Amino acid sequence: MFNILYIFLTLIKAFYIVAEFMHLRHEIKNLIMTIVVPLFLFVWFVAAFLWDGNSYRQLRNNYDPYKKEQSQKKMEQHEAGPGEGKKPGHE
């Protein structure tokens, strides 16, 4: 449930940056609508693409059992220790 709160607070902060810092709230309505209305496309973008990603995950888990099995293998913990990872370019 914290996730919903984080997203809510992010949107509040974004609103105040645009409305007050960028002064959009005090422009005339023509300009406000020109900028804000196209951004509502994001509502559809976010919903559609995240839905799609989730569906792809489920399809793969259903139809590619090998991949699912590989993605559930636990790794040895020490590989994540700081400084112990492989340096890029030194394979």
Next chain:
Amino acid sequence: MATAVPVEQKWWSGGRSPFNVEYGKLMMWYFLMSDAFTFGAFLISYGTIRFSSNGWPDANVVFSTFPFMGHMHLPLVFVSLMTFILIMSSVTMVLAVTAGHNNDRVGVMKWMAWTIVGGIAFLSCQAWEWTHLYHEGAWWGSNPFLNYDGTKASTNFTNFFFTITGFHGFHVFSGVVINIIMLIMAYTGVFDRRGHYNMIEKAGLYWHFVDLVWVFVFTCFYLF
């Protein structure tokens, strides 16, 4: 600069700008809107890939270090500091724009200088963070971190992280360059000769936008 307008104005009958802002500022808004879609595309593709993955690294583990603190576990402290630095530089930018409205050259220069300091501080923090992650083995195509559940993670996480924070960092860098140019122009009296400080407003719009994008980058990469 927007001027006060009577309510019953016929905006679309010709003879005046229906947006009541000067050309350059309107174009800056259009540019920022298109840039918002660019960043939006990046972040949405990140979200799509993440939703299509069975596991993902834990941000509280990946981003838990602070300069000079050794291996102390301080999740998200450093990135919160970076966020604070950027929002403070946005505040000083607002003060620079306000000083510009009052044709106060010294005030504009003072607050622009502080905004530049904030931008450089943010970039330095990001340079430290990238260097630190690089030494832990994270880079494009290389991900040493495990998923939440201890399974092996793909390189999607690091690829998206370095690409998107890098793209944002490049915007911050451009913003700092623009702000330095504005400072020099204010210093040499260009705006005084023009009689207005509208350029500071346009640079300010860009700078606030960079801050705005960071809010979303921060949420997507560090909080989830």
